[in-house]
Amino acid sequence: MIAGTLALVARNAILYPCIDVYVFGSVLHSRTPADIDLLTVYRHRSCLDQFRARMSHGIREHLLDVTAMTPTELEGSGFLPRSRAKPLHVAQSKWPTLAPE
């Protein structure tokens, strides 16, 4: 379920070059995470809104806890080192899809 959800997020994210998606929290460390913490870095609000709207269709959104910030916020907050967030593809490599979900 986690692998499938990450794959769905990745499929959507690739459509939005104005968005960078990172993953942090238990999904990087636990085999039974309760949810998936996503960091979405957006350059324009409209882009974030479109990405969100797209994700709300067909994604198991109860699993996703999304933090959204601009590149400026990201830089100033020190969020990446603090949260140890990893790019989405790195998280995906920890959750290989072994079988169709």
Added chain:
Amino acid sequence: MSSHGGTPREWMRSLPNYEWLRQTFVQLEYVDHAEFNGSLITLTRRENPTVRLGVVTTPDVTAMMAADLTDEIGLFDFMMNTPRTGRFMGDAISYCDERGVGWGGVGDAMRALRYQDPGGYINPELRFILRGLSQHDRVQETRLLDDRRVFVERRGLKPVVLYIGSEYQPTADSVRSAIDRYGEFDVYAATNPNSDPTPEAIEVGDRSGIPVIKWGPVLSMLRQ
């Protein structure tokens, strides 16, 4: 008529058979078996009594929906709303509290299942905030307007409405989303002790006349 465009009963009956919910619950080490029957999930636990979980999928849970759910499935221990962005309104919270029913989203339900009695569950962040307010010398009474906003009656001072922003990192987007989704409140309380609101988050609040401040300063502010 409710906000989703149909009656609550119609809404609940339109619940799909969520395979992902079954997977979510059966993966828990303390759950032995999950049985789905319409809006009812019966969870057999390894060490604790069986739990009856009432399920709704709606943007805003109201007391009427909770009452309809009771009519449909009988008594239940926990009321779960599946959308992450779903919200429990104050009257629904009162309905549940008066009947010893726990309430919350999927994550709350998963945590509540660790309790011997999930009916006694309250979201830990909310419990922390309510406890802090109950011990405050200026606070006379608190009332939940919904699952994020607390109406705080103060001794000798004007009441205030706090928004509980418990996200990992309060950002401009989280403040903007709170204002869009929850409407009126006086203060955005950033309750996560490990992160400061970003300057952009504070700026968004300022533009709406809403201070975005951490929990400690909120407690001080309640004296002013």
